[in-house]
Amino acid sequence: MIEASQKQNFSIGLVIWHYSGALKGLLKVWRNFLVFTLHYFPVKELLKTLFAHWRRSADSYGKGLDIGRWSRAFLGNMISRGVGAVARIFIIIIGLVAEVLVFFFGLAIILIWICLPVFVVIGLFSGIGLLFGL
Numbered sequence: 001m002i003e004a005s006q007k008q009n010f011s012i013g014l015v016i017w018h019y020s021g022a023l024k025g026l027l028k029v030w031r032n033f034l035v036f037t038l039h040y041f042p043v044k045e046l047l048k049t050l051f052a053h054w055r056r057s058a059d060s061y062g063k064g065l066d067i068g069r070w071s072r073a074f075l076g077n078m079i080s081r082g083v084g085a086v087a088r089i090f091i092i093i094i095g096l097v098a099e100v101l102v103f104f105f106g107l108a109i110i111l112i113w114i115c116l117p118v119f120v121v122i123g124l125f126s127g128i129g130l131l132f133g134l
Contacts, residue, residue, distance in 0.1 A: 018117060026113055030106035037102050041095025046088045053077065054084035 128134075 037099045053080045
């Protein structure tokens with residue numbers, strides 16, 4: 001009689017842990033992945049510096065009025081800013097796609113975790129039914 005009550009307490013404890021402690025831990029892990037993805041692809045900072053020079057490669061305009069030097073520096077600086085913008089936009093797109101993928105993958109894991117005990121019970125009954133030919 002004592003063994004039956006211990007098994008029942010274990011089962012109840014397992015269900016309580018599954019839907020409280022483990023689910024809280026899983027939500028924390030999901031949140032950490034979302035935060036990590038935002039830190040790995042710093043979208044906010046990249047948007048702030050979208051048109052900054054690529055790798056800080058800016059040409060100096062020099063002193064005096066030399067139209068040729070000024071136009072070369074201007075054109076070089078615009079190309080550097082364009083390359084920087086293209087590279088940053090590419091990284092921003094990759095970062096946003098990664099964040100969306102992490103969000104939906106985590107949501108799927110959470111939903112599977114919530115339904116997992118039901119899947120186990122259905123699997124056990126299906127297995128027993130197949131075993132006895134029901």
